[in-house]
Amino acid sequence: METSILVVLFIFGAIFGSFFNVVIYRLPKKESIVHGSSHCPKCMEPIKPYDLIPILSYLFLKGKCRHCKEPISWRYPLIEFITAISFVLVYIRYGYTYFTLIGILLASILIIVTMIDIDTMEIYDRFQIMILTLAFGMLLISPLPLLDHLIGFFVISVPFYLIAYLTGGIGGGDIKLIAVAGLLLGFKATLVAFFIGSILGGSVAIYLLVTKQKERKSLIAFGPYLCVGIYLAYLYGNDLWNWYLNLFA
Numbered sequence: 001m002e003t004s005i006l007v008v009l010f011i012f013g014a015i016f017g018s019f020f021n022v023v024i025y026r027l028p029k030k031e032s033i034v035h036g037s038s039h040c041p042k043c044m045e046p047i048k049p050y051d052l053i054p055i056l057s058y059l060f061l062k063g064k065c066r067h068c069k070e071p072i073s074w075r076y077p078l079i080e081f082i083t084a085i086s087f088v089l090v091y092i093r094y095g096y097t098y099f100t101l102i103g104i105l106l107a108s109i110l111i112i113v114t115m116i117d118i119d120t121m122e123i124y125d126r127f128q129i130m131i132l133t134l135a136f137g138m139l140l141i142s143p144l145p146l147l148d149h150l151i152g153f154f155v156i157s158v159p160f161y162l163i164a165y166l167t168g169g170i171g172g173g174d175i176k177l178i179a180v181a182g183l184l185l186g187f188k189a190t191l192v193a194f195f196i197g198s199i200l201g202g203s204v205a206i207y208l209l210v211t212k213q214k215e216r217k218s219l220i221a222f223g224p225y226l227c228v229g230i231y232l233a234y235l236y237g238n239d240l241w242n243w244y245l246n247l248f249a
């Protein structure tokens, strides 16, 4: 595998991550994503182009506004870095194929969904529709039978719907997310996604209970953990499934 492709993908990912930061910040405020330059939220000074280099600018500026020294959130370089790494990992898994293209688009949507869900406890329908569109693309190239994908749509979303109906403990956004992502993944990887999300979410919930921080509700939202699960399941869902079954063989 050529290292140069991975480096280029990392840089592309960091640049996309920088754009996702704008989307994550502005979309819930209903601000335009394409118009208006970035500015410091404290001193309102426009940020110079040379201070907008993903990841690096944050390090050069030591995490502070060049003008007023207001701390810049570490979230910005973190999201740039996570986006970059997520692109690279997709390529390492799928190489020069359409699966990589779908994986990169899926990772992009999941990163935005995760951060907006953490901030607002909401998953916007427009992102569900984007994942649904990707799922239709996946159906064209998937090696799995169509039935696998159709079962994926229902296998977790229906139990979620029943739990939501009975207890109200699961948000509508999570139900739609695991339905459209399930269609994309097929049912085995969907179960893996749910399993990873539950382990992650459950671990954090227990940690918060033990350390008595359970008022930090944003950390208990299931959506972000589900997104991590969906991403990992897209990469290794069927491998993990087979590995798990082999434990009992």
Ligand SMILES: [Zn+2]
Binding pocket: 040, 041, 042, 043, 044, 045, 065, 066, 067, 068, 069, 070
């Ligand atoms: Zn400032």
